[in-house]
Amino acid sequence: MMRQYELVERVQRYNPNCDEALLNKAYVYAMQKHGTQTRASGDPFFSHPLEVAAILTDLRLDDATIAVALLHDTIEDTSATRDEIDRMFGPEIGKLVDGLTKIKRLDLVSKRAKQAENFRKLLLAIADDVRVLLVKLADRLHNMRTLHHMPDHKRGRIAEETMEIYAPLAGRMGMHDLREELEDISFRTLYPEAYSTIVDRLSALEEKNKSLIGDIEHDLVDRLEERGIAALVKGREKRPYSIFRKMQQKSVAFEQLSDIYGFRIIVGTVEACYRVLGVVHTTWPSVPGRFKDYISTPKQNDYRSIHTTVVGPSRQRVELQVRTTAMDRVAEYGIAAHALYKDGEFGGRNIAKHNDDSRAYEWLRRTIELLSQGDTPEEFLENTKLELFHDQVFCFTPKGRLIALPRGATPIDFAYAVHTDIGNTCVGAKINGQIMPLVTQLRNGDEVDIVRSQAQTPPPAWETIAITGKARAAIRRATKESARQQYGALGRHILERAFLRAGHTLTDEALGAALQPLGFAHQSDLLAAVGRGGMRAHEVVAAIYPDYRDDRAVSPPVGSEPGWFDLEAGSGMKFRVPDGDDTGGRPALPIRGLSGDLPVSFAPEGGAVPGDRIVGILTPDVGVTIYPIQSTALQAFEDETDRWLDVRWDMAADRLVRFPAKISVSALNEPGSLATIAGAIADLDANIDNLKMVRHAADFHEILIDLEVWDLKHLTHIMNQLRAKPNVSGVTRVIG
Template identity: 70%
Template sequence: MMRQYELVERVSRYNPAADEGLLNKAYVYAMHKHGSQTRASGDPYFSHPLEVAAILTDLRLDDATIAVALLHDTIEDTDATRAEIDEMFGAEIGKLVEGLTKIKRLDLVSSKAKQAENFRKLLLAIADDVRVLLVKLADRLHNMRTIRYVPPHKRIAVAEETMEIYAPLAGRMGMQEIREELEDLAFKVLNQEASAAISARLESMRGRNSGLIQEIEEDLTERLAEEGIAAIVAGREKRPYSIFRKMQRKSVSFEQLSDLYGFRVIVDDVTQCYRVLGIVHTTWPGVPGRFKDYISTPKQNDYRSLHTTVVGPSRQRAELQIRTHAMHRVAEYGIAAHALYTDREGGGRNIARLTADSRAYEWLRHTIDLLSEGDSPEEFLENTKLELFHDQVFCFTPKGRLIALPRGATAIDFAYAVHTDVGNTCVGCKINGQIMPIMTELKNGDEVEIIRSKAQRPTAAWESLAVTGKARAAIRRATREASRQQYSGLGRHIVERAFQRLARTVTPEQLNLAVNRLGQASVEDLLAAVGRGELSSREVVKAVDPTAEVDGEPKPVKKAAKRKPAAKEAPSSLPIRGLRGDFPVRFAPNVGAVPGDRIVGIMTPGEGVTIYPIQSPALKEFDDQSERWLDVRWDIDEDNPQRFPTQIVVAAINEPGSLASIAQVISDNDGNIDNIKMIQRGDDFHDMIIDLEVFDLKHLTRIIQQLRGLPVISDIQRVSG
């Protein structure tokens, strides 16, 4: 176990102005509070916060953060209080320790809903002060290093949480070394067999290629020195989990992987990075398609390097990362590197305030902003995990603005990344000057121009095409709002009709009176609830006027529809337009309705309005439910004819070509077959149930008449329900 003076020395090496008194006091206080407590391994409990502090000294963090690491379990596991820590160490440190205590109490591997809500709390705590995340990652890293002492059932849960939450968070914060170690440690727990197999093969390969890494290091260092470049060249094998992930992604075996070695070339400035690239490519052949320039276009976590893969000595592929010393510090320490620079120059301790120029911190702030967008916790967790796990592609607007997106993103994601309004009004796109479908997957370097229309609104289908959390959340909000407006319009029609039956009108002021009485937030919410069937028009009438007589209203809606043809329906009736109309209006299944039919609407809670032709026998079951009947009328756009659903039953002679001749008649008459079901009735005849889409009743009648003229047709009838 590290002694008190050793911890102070570790901090003083990179921060000579460290507050030794603060570190000594925190060391003694934590050791005293944890006393005789022990861990599952049998070691003194105080060894854990001490190891966490040691990990943070490797990241060269300020003395306040080191003190928080020593104290992070005191409130949770001892009799220490926030007030006591505030008094001894100051309110800033007390707040950080309390934040870590709250995170420790979160269960991120519980049920999905609880996990999602706790994940929101985790990110909120991190956003308040990024040092909370740094200490938490170090805490999780040490716990994973000692996870073998944890009971097996808990071990798997902790490893899953590490792989799904903490390792990706470390990567997003640019802390790649910690991310890779967390992934490897979790991999050993979650897939012990695969981890052992890959490790064994790496050991075998190491024996066969003994000295290869050193040979490449020396060869490259010498060649660069000849060109006047002083570089540090360091090689290493890829980690087991990185290899496993690549095998899965490319569906290849271990033997088929070629670039199992990686080398870092560290130089003094950016100009030398590109000089090294030229020297490397003129020395060894480069592998096509394996060059990436993260210097000119950095990743969102501030990572900057040149990546290339070459075929080196012994025909062995090797991946090279070329960067400056400053870039290397960011690649190693991520967001913690920004804290280090600030402490050296300004002497301050508030890292959270001083990381405003960090792109990684910008991503964290952007993610927190999604919390206020009204998504459910489950949606937020799903979308954030999507962003955590995706690699990136870099695209440009026509004006040259760089947009970073997850790999696999489409033009829809690009539009929403530019602005939510751009996404909501997107109707098309141009990629590199060519008009392309909006679901086109984007590639690095694409220039994307979004084509917009104020009349456009996103459809629910877009959500399955989008990759980014921002796009999915915006599409959900837009479709929910559109659905709400439809329900609200339907609800307004139902409420107005209810008052008309009482020979009255209803004013917005009267509806406002009903809002609170019925537990709704606004008039629009009230009307939408009526449209969804959650509230009945009778309840609204009673809320507006408790003395109104609504129970005895007549039930002649069906009869009224029979007395009057559809063309003479009252103007106040609900207009119906479009094949299977926009939700919440639907057509009756297996029956349908077409313009020319007299129709009625039946309100179904949670489903909206179902349209039936007046002759449908299915309407009998609603005879005693008059409040569910609605007056409806056709609203046909002559300039934009649309198809409507109906169903026919055809009895045909069982001979070759009968189905083809039926389909040909329907096609010749511009009908559309949506579905066919064959029913064997005998050796000579079979029945076909055909789902058709036609423009109107005349169109349907013409098709039926021509089908009756076919010699293979024995009988044909329209299904009436």
């Protein structure tokens, strides 16, 4: 185990002016707090935070981050408290340690929800200070290096979590070496046979090509020196998981992989990078489609390099990466590199102040802020995974702005990547000047022009089309807000009717007076609750007028009051329907169809069409369901008078909307009967939504047909025309 002075010496190698007293105090405090605790390996527990600190010294991080590494488990696993850490080490370090502390007591229903909430807390802390991320990744790396000491049932879960979250997160932050080590250990744990097979193949290949890497390195250096280019060339084999992933993605065998060897050519300037490219491409033939210029178009994690593949010495395909020394430092350290040097000098003590230098961190912070708005922890975890996993394509706005998206992204993802408002108002897209479907997968270099309409609201189905977490989260929020507005409008209608029945007028002042007694903070919350059915209208009225009694609690006898209708003689079920002037001055909800501003649906069995006498039933979290007055399904709501709503048709003459209806047709069992019926319906300008054979006999069959018609007159005409067909014995309307 590393001793106290050894840790200080490691930091002093890259930062001679480090705060030695801080490091010593953190070392002693953490060692004392962890005391006799041990790890699964039997080693003292304190060896873990010490190794995490050592990993961070390899990244050459500032004193505070090294101290946090030593302290990161103290609040979670010892008697230490946040107040004590703040008092001894300052609030800055206390805040970082708290950001790394898991949430122990959560009222959550599942282990997955607890994991998601812990991850959400971690990422929100990362958004505030990047050092939380660096310590967490180092913590995970050491845990993975010692994973073989864990019980079997825990290894798979930890490895899967690392593969799904932490390795992609390290990659997104540009920390490629750390990501590759995390991936390889996870791969070895999750797929031991595949890992062993690939390692054996690599060993055999290395034995076969013992001198190949060295020969190519020398050849490259010699040719570049001939052109006056000083370069450092480093060759290496691809890692096992990188090979496995390529085999999976391209569906090829190990023997078919042609770029197992990769070489980095490191030079001093950007100009030299392109000179190297010229030398390479004029010396060896390049492989078509394998050239990528990440210098002119950097990745979102700040990675910059030129990639090309050539057929090099011995007819061996060789992947080359050409970059400057500064680019190589970013490729190796990723986001941590932005804290290392500032104008050529070490800037370790100011790492938190250099966060804005990193496009990767800016992306992460912006993404976390967007994903954290209104989602459950599980949704947050799912959307974050979506953001972390995919390779990228680069597209352009009509003004030339570069938009980086995951591979497989659609114009919907593009629109939300530009701005949330653009996504919410998107109605179409032009890709390279041509109007294309919104489900089109974008390709590198596409120019995308989003067609917008301020009247648009993103449909919920878009959530299944979008692949970025940002787009899905925004669509979900917009859908919830749209539903909230619809329920709010419905709630206002219901309350207007209830207040009028009580002899009062609904006003904002009256609503305001009801908020506190009913426990609502805003009028919109109250209106939405009434619209959803979570709050009864008479309860709102009673909160303002305590003497109010709902006169609908007892149904008057048939005929005792105009406008009350007996569903069926002797059923005892009576209710008011708006017919002519028989509404007593009460406002009835206008029903225009399924595309209005109210959450309205029609009876599942038989529907309703304009011309029917109708009644509305309020269903919590569903809205208003419209039933024809003769529907037997209404008997189920006989004792729930508060759910009954006065409704009326409000159809403009020029508004063409079809409505659902169901008919039962008895037809002769002979060839062509079904075709005759379907043809007649089509000729009469109706649409068949569904068709079901419910009874089949030797001489006839009964067919249930779900139709979409204009109104009751249209439906009646269809039924009369079908009855006139010689192969139709009867037609009736089905009303559930």
